[in-house]
Amino acid sequence: MGLPFIVLNYKTYLQGTGQGAVEIAKACKAVSEDSGIEIAVAPQLPDIYRVASEVELPVFSQHLDGIGAGSFTGHVFGKSIKDAGAVGTLINHSEKRLTLAEIEASLKAAKKFGLRSVICTNNVPTTAAAAALGPDYVAIEPPELIGSGIPVSKADPEVVSGSVEAVAKINSQVKVLCGAGISKGEDLRAALDLGSQGVLLASGIVKAADPKAALEDLIRLV
Numbered sequence: 393m394g395l396p397f398i399v400l401n402y403k404t405y406l407q408g409t410g411q412g413a414v415e416i417a418k419a420c421k422a423v424s425e426d427s428g429i430e431i432a433v434a435p436q437l438p439d440i441y442r443v444a445s446e447v448e449l450p451v452f453s454q455h456l457d458g459i460g461a462g463s464f465t466g467h468v469f470g471k472s473i474k475d476a477g478a479v480g481t482l483i484n485h486s487e488k489r490l491t492l493a494e495i496e497a498s499l500k501a502a503k504k505f506g507l508r509s510v511i512c513t514n515n516v517p518t519t520a521a522a523a524a525l526g527p528d529y530v531a532i533e534p535p536e537l538i539g540s541g542i543p544v545s546k547a548d549p550e551v552v553s554g555s556v557e558a559v560a561k562i563n564s565q566v567k568v569l570c571g572a573g574i575s576k577g578e579d580l581r582a583a584l585d586l587g588s589q590g591v592l593l594a595s596g597i598v599k600a601a602d603p604k605a606a607l608e609d610l611i612r613l614v
């Protein structure tokens with residue numbers, strides 16, 4: 393078991409908007425350099441270029457549409473976020489739910505533009521379905537725990553271990569992240585002990601008074 397992969401989703405939290413997006417990214421870079429743990433950030437679309445230009449760390453989009461060049465007003469085009477400096481994307485986050493066909497199309501677009509892909513899921517069956525599509529990662533997140541501060545690794549460990557088992561049977565190349573309520577070192581430790589290879593988190597870090605200190609606590613038991 394190597395070091396975990398951590399994805400910090402800024403969502404549309406004020407603290408992670410505009411220059412705040414850069415400041416949190418700097419904190420993530422510092423902790424990543426000190427620990428050797430890969431930490432990616434997912435700012436809002438307009439902040440991707442700003443963060444990627446100012447801070448050397450993996451930047452992910454919060455969403456990607458399965459469209460190409462042309463008349464797709466208001467959509468997220470893979471080449472646009474790639475050229476802005478993104479190296480990956482979330483797909484199907486519970487706050488940006490897609491149909492199965494849309495998920496497949498978004499994943500196809502991610503692969504076309506060489507973007508690392510994290511398909512977000514809400515239970516074991518949807519995790520198994522997502523793994524069958526062949527993303528780089530799935531991220532299992534029970535929606536009812538998102539933003540609750542109640543870590544999935546304690547509140548619903550079976551959904552994590554069950555997702556790990558399901559993915560291993562379907563496509564062992566797909567890595568499993570988990571999320572929802574993760575904020576402390578013991579939450580990440582529990583998630584890793586359940587077989588996940590990292591976490592997707594947001595409020596515990598982005599809304600923290602000191603995001604760098606919160607990140608240092610998060611990784612202290614790795």
Ligand SMILES: O=C[C@H](O)COP(=O)(O)O
Pocket residue numbers: 401485533537538539540541571572573574592593594595596
């Ligand atoms: O994208 C992150 C997940 O929705 C978890 O959010 P949270 O860490 O605020 O519970």
